[in-house]
Amino acid sequence: MVALRLPSLTLFIVSVRSSPIFRRPHRLQIPLKRPFASISSDFSTQSTAKKETRPEIEERRQSPKPGQEGTITPLSQDFNAWYLDVIANAELADYGPVRGTMVIRPYGYAIWEAIQDYLNVKFKETGHSNMYFPQFIPYSFIEKEASHVEGFSPELALVTIGGGKELEEKLVVRPTSETIVNHMFTQWIHSYRDLPLMVNQWANVTRWEMRTKPFVRTLEFLWQEGHTAHATPEDAENEALQMINVYKKFAYEEAAIPVIVGRKSRVETFAGASRTYTIEAMMGDRKALQAGTSHNLGQNFSRAFGTQFTDENGQRQHVWQTSWAISTRFIGGIIMTHGDDAGLMLPPNLAPIQVVIVPIWKKADEKTGVLNAASFVEKVLKTAEIKVKVDGSDQKTPGWKFNFWEMKGVPLRIEIGPRDVSSGTVVISRRDVPGKQGKVFGISMESPILETYVKEKLDEIQSSLLERAISYRDSNIVDVSSYDELKVAISQGKWARGPWSASDAEELKVKEETGATIRCFPFEQPQGMKTCFMTGNAAEEIAIFAKSY
Amino acid sequence: MVALRLPSLTLFIVSVRSSPIFRRPHRLQIPLKRPFASISSDFSTQSTAKKETRPEIEERRQSPKPGQEGTITPLSQDFNAWYLDVIANAELADYGPVRGTMVIRPYGYAIWEAIQDYLNVKFKETGHSNMYFPQFIPYSFIEKEASHVEGFSPELALVTIGGGKELEEKLVVRPTSETIVNHMFTQWIHSYRDLPLMVNQWANVTRWEMRTKPFVRTLEFLWQEGHTAHATPEDAENEALQMINVYKKFAYEEAAIPVIVGRKSRVETFAGASRTYTIEAMMGDRKALQAGTSHNLGQNFSRAFGTQFTDENGQRQHVWQTSWAISTRFIGGIIMTHGDDAGLMLPPNLAPIQVVIVPIWKKADEKTGVLNAASFVEKVLKTAEIKVKVDGSDQKTPGWKFNFWEMKGVPLRIEIGPRDVSSGTVVISRRDVPGKQGKVFGISMESPILETYVKEKLDEIQSSLLERAISYRDSNIVDVSSYDELKVAISQGKWARGPWSASDAEELKVKEETGATIRCFPFEQPQGMKTCFMTGNAAEEIAIFAKSY
Secondary structure (H helix, E strand, O other), rough: OOOOOOOOOOOOOOOOOOOOOOOOOHOOOOOOOOOOOHHHHHHHOOOOOOHOOHHHHHHHHHOOOOOOOOOOOOOOOOOHHHHHHHHHHHOOEHHHHHHHOOOEEEEHHHHHHHHHHHHHHHHHHHHOEEEOOOOOEHHHHOOOOOHHHHHHHHHHHEEEEEEEEEEEEEEOOOOOOHHHHHHHHHHHEEEEEHHEEEEEEEEEEEEOOOOOOOEEOHHHHHHEEEEEEOOHHHHHHHHHHHHHHHHHHHHHHOOOOOOOEEEEOOOOOOOOOOEEEEEEOOOOOOEEEEEEEEEEOOHHHHHHOOOOOOOOOEEEEEEEEEEEEOOHHHHHHHHHOOOOOOOOOOHHHHHOOOEEEEEEEHHHHHHHHHHHHHHHHHHHHHHHHHHHEOOOOOOOOOHHHHHHHOOOOOOOOEOOHHHHHHHHHEEEEEOOOOHHHHEEEEEEEEEEHHHHHHHHHHHHHHOOOOOOHHHHHHHOOOEEOOOHHHHHHHHHHOEEEEOOOHHHHHHHHHHHHHHOOEEEEEEEOOOOOEEEEOOOOOOOOOEEEEOOO | OOOOOOOOOOOOOOOOOOOOEEOOOOOOOOOOOOOHHOOOOHHHHHOOOOOHHHHHHHHHOOOOOOOOOOOOOOOOOOHHHHHEEEEEEEOOEEEEOOOOOOOOOHHHHHHHHHHHHHHHHHHHOOOOOOOOOOOEEEEEOOEEEEEHHHHHHHHOEEEEHHHHHHEEEEEEEEEOOOOHHHHHHHHHHHHHHHHEEEEEEEEEEEEOOOOEEEEEEEEEEEEEEEEEEEEOOOHHHHHHHHHHHHHHHHHHOOOOOOOOEEEEOOOOOHHHHHEEEEEEEEEEOOOOEEEEEEEEOOOOOHHHOEEEEEOOOOEEEEEEEEEEEEOOOHHHHEEEEEEEOOOOOHHHHOOOOOOEEEOOOHHHHHHHHHHHHHHHHHHHHHHOOOEEEEEEOOOOOOOHHHHHHHHHHOOOEEEEEEEEEHEEEEEEEEEEOOOOHHHHEEOOOOOHHHHHHHHHHHHHHHHHHHHHHHHHHOOEEEEEOHHHHHHHHOOOOOOOEEOOOOOOHHHHHHHHHHHEEEEEEOOOOOOOEEEEEOOOOOEEOOEEOEEEO
């Protein structure tokens, strides 16, 4: 996974310094802006707007010294610093002025748009309609469902003043919408003919988190939340399963992330749910990331809010519900699954730019021919609906551009120099295969050949990223048959998988002693009865334990 | 515009009561839920969550009496009541639990999605990238630009408690994002090479409005806000003009709303802008709706926030900025421009359902043939990318369905009965041409013929809605050459257009005395110098005055 990057700049380096490959590109023009890494601790502790007034930063901003530049911390050296460096250098996100908030920059947001485009189609295909619920929820709503209030009340943001006046009732800025959804459902659901009611919204949500990290855990984040109501518990269960499978398919096929699908333990179940299904992804540091969840809410909220319907026999019944969500956290998952020392590596299906074209010339009289060829190739690929960008600026050297677009994770690079123009061919390099091995010369720039070649390569990269992630994941899960074995596995940073039928208290003890939690009881289970590695009692299921984000 | 609706149910009425045509459809299943009209005053005054505990509503909800039904108040009788009835009956939106908030229901949200789909493409074509800024803004930011704080401070929602603790600095829930955008721009903009910087976000915003109305003015609403920074005042001005023209084209071509484009008076200019451009639409009650604005912000925010760049000569300069927005208010504009006594009338380009197919049968043995034909036609139209829905339920009569889908504003209805099945034809009715005149028999259901016919009709309806709205608008604008003439025009509910070079104080006096404000100085101006109708002084421009939402 963390393959050593070989320099791939051997051919066209014009004025690259003899320094580390993974330099901070010049183009960022903000060489002295502190990269994420150096203020990573600030992300949790900086207070509102303080940054504005720190004179040292003001001064730096006003007198950039282009000679100096940042670097990306090697992934193997410090995973967290690497993560923050990648986010800053690839311009995915930046810190907002309020502690723990994040600005999602165009390149990061384009990944989110690709996620939305895919999921929106799937949600509609499975019968859901988009809509929008207000984000302000009366405080009393949150209190109605006992475990919900217990889970969410510590992390609420409250509006207490509106239009210059103290409000009679505090308003919660939605941390999730089950309560207000139920309030509205009571008004729309009357008989079994109104069921199932299946809606989704794309929205921002707020949770007052103490320890934050860009994308993974921020005070405000973007997500979609699906909410459904059904006439029977079976219908709700099928819906919860259907949606976790939509997420799984998305993770595998689009994000190339081989998530493990399963059921959460009681301890880890969503506040207010009867059952929570999850997709768990292994990051490059082998920590688990809960990348999406689908909840069977049973009748917990419908009983709290009185969401009832008249069934076919004229009886009043409470509806059975689900909710399910994927958030901008998923972008963090993509970064931490595929990235390497050179920076970001994006799966082609979600990459905002799938192919970057770098025209290369030395003499002025070569420039026009090379740029024309680049435009021609751009047009060929655009017509084939490939997301392509030409980097034809003359501010930077080809070598600088190679590094820059590798750092931005663009799956394929096309190089066009004067010799290529003469021969009507291009050079194509894969982001996921460093150096000469990933580089092919002499591909025709003519439409059917080039288009087919590029599409095949993008598909290959997509598959290759998934395969690599699968083998990384599988080589880092250890089957354990005792608590001691679990402790060893966890201490080595791995995931531990073993039969489990112990109590909630024992689960919490594992967490306390090892830092690992039950990520899920995976859907894929070995046959037959097993013996709980903790208690020695019979166990019906194996569980997966890991440290997590 | 407000043509008298003729009944179009002559053929297939099976069990329609001999009562007003514009009844509330049975299917809503919530006959005793109070429609918007009857609680319209509550929208501004109801207090948080009170509804939950009103026993009378609880009781009604639990014992629906299907025999009773609501009606849509005739538009000519009470425009406001009509508007609220349409929103409730067409299931566009509902009240949220917090005063002044609104739930956008799937049918209303689908219109918003159509608006987003169109504008997103145009924004990207004109060089803008989507991104996302946090919604919490430090209170101190709002205070930095003098006129901005003056304009917005009365309507702010403030978060004062987070994670159970009183915050050191109150946070503003964004009413608009110029301040936080500038805070971030200072970190991203360094030299002229970073300009222009052109971004957009789709987001929710909060303004603590006292008098609210669904879609038109709500406490929280959805919008897009574009923000750009440029190296010269000319570039900023061109951008502001470009974007108001994108809005104008959208209004005319997609929404069939013939907006008048112009510049706002100083009094009506956005808090913090140097110049505001607007598109003003005439509603069915002849009130003006400000449907979109584009602001040239000059250096107002860049000076307040220190957003500077180094120009080509190495000099530090403040950037020149714009911002521009269209919101869910636009949906209110569509309702109030095209609707009639029968309910909503949607322009085909934005309609979530462009064609509804109503299969008609009396005997059981006719049912299969008719439903099969409906499926066939549905497939033909879907393949042609027409948004089509079959209403094949046997709960409702064809007559009921005709009324229901007319009320929902679906542009075309296709009827298929047993005789049509035999002849391989369908009957097609236009929503915008009531009764027999809008109905054509014997259109072949075969693919190329039907597809061509339906597409032509949809185009015709789209044009026809626009033409109708243009003639309605033009017949309700009066050219005035004295203040008395203006008073007469305004008192008749019309718009007044006349030369104006008077003071801000005189503009405010007009407002006080007549209720009308300057909607804009339209871009289309008559040649030559004119005489101000208020002062008798020379005037360079004519202005348009109207009462507005």
